[in-house]
Amino acid sequence: MARKSPLDKVLGKLEDLDEANLSNLVQRLARERKLLETVFDVIRDGILVLDGSGVITYSNQQGRSLIGLKKELGDKVSLLKAAPDLARSLGLDRVANDSRPEVVVRETMIHYPERRHLRIYAVPIASAQGDEFSQKDAGMTVVLTDVTEEKVSVEEKIESERITSVMDLAAGVAHELGNPLNSINIHMQVLQRALKKDLTNSKDKEKADKSLQSCINEVNRLDSIIVHFLNAIKPTVPDFQELNLLSVIEEILHIKEKELSDKNINIQLDTDNKEPVIDADQDQIKQVFFNVIGNAMDAITNKSDIRIIISWENEFITIQIIDRGTGIKKENISKVFEPYFTTKKKGNGIGMMIVHRIMRNHGGEVGIDSKHGSGTIVTLKFPRKGAKQRYLEQKPIA
DSSP, X not given: OOOOOHHHHHHTTGGGOOHHHHXXXXXXXXXXXXXXXXXXXXXXXXXXXXXXXXXXXXXXXXHHHXXXXXXXXXXXXXXXXXXXHHHHHTTTTSOOOSSOOOOEEEEEEEOSSSOEEEEEEEEEEOOSSSSSOOTTTOEEEEEEEEOHHHHHHHHHHHHHHHHHHHHHHHHHHHHHHHHHHHHHHHHHHHHHHHHTSOXXXXXXXXXXXXXXXXXXXXXXXHHHHHXXXXXXXXXXXXXXXXXXXXXXXXXXXXHTHHHHHHTTOEEEEEOOSSOOEEEEOHHHHHHHHHHHHHHHHHHSOSSOEEEEEEEEETTEEEEEEEEOXXXXXXXXXXXXXXXXXXXXXXXXXXXXXXXXXHHHHTTOEEEEEEETXXXXXXXXXXXXXXXXXXXXXXXXXX
16 A cells, blocks of 8 residues: 655645644645745756646746746646647657556757757656556656757767868878889889880780780779779768659669679568658769668678668668678677778778768768678668758747
């Protein structure tokens, strides 16, 4: 049996209290309420208490400040009206059911009264009707922590890491350029000596031709290194347009059709009738799939499968590219997005760095799960069309 609180004991004796004692009790409760409100108002976290209908029944000063709510409306308005972004993160826009509300721990972004990143911790409040929990009467306590500065700090750290990566790239390019330049120099010396001889000799002519072809190949390699370097460092602003991801994937598979056929690689594409439409830069997203699918093809042997799964998850479209190839060693997974890291004989080590940059610039995510000898799963998460701008226009609460 649940223990009664001091307040429950007092309320149980209300009928026995005379007018003077009742007045003293009311005054005492008013003082305690004022004290608690003062304490809650100096807390740096926002606190909101909701009833079973999602209406705010209590809010402290920081809670009202974070969602732009006037004090006089602090206990009269629906959270879905006052802060739609926050309400949707708590699932208040969904049709109510009979299940007990779950504890919510997540981060979200709100755009009114100003753009902020909030960390949410929400717990259900049991019904006041006995011990049975009623979804209809159940409320929720929501604690809001403003982590905007923390996010800005993370973004500054990312920018610092980007500058460091560019410096690493520059050093890597200098190293990479040295090898083909040295090779070209050697073959040019061979050609120089050959030109001083009579090239009517077939062996000398063949040797000169090989040296010339080697020079051409090395020049092409130099060009490739420079192109990849420029793609990795130049700040390209995405040209956002409506884009169907399925169409992009099919186009990349068509481009690689001959190579897939030569290696006898089978592509399994799993999707449903929904169209995976996003707002994105078409050329940049093509580059993402070209690199990721290309890596999967390089990782597997002949007569194998690559599985591509398209799924929908809240505000994101998730695409997984799964291969049963060589996989990545545990100690190397953290290096995948570093410049010039590669385990391939002909790799340049920039491809996945470019993928990471493009996904970040599109508000998306890229993740890698791999086991050496078993295969790799690359997960790409794209914001669904309109998800990033959906709640930008919010009217202030009158």
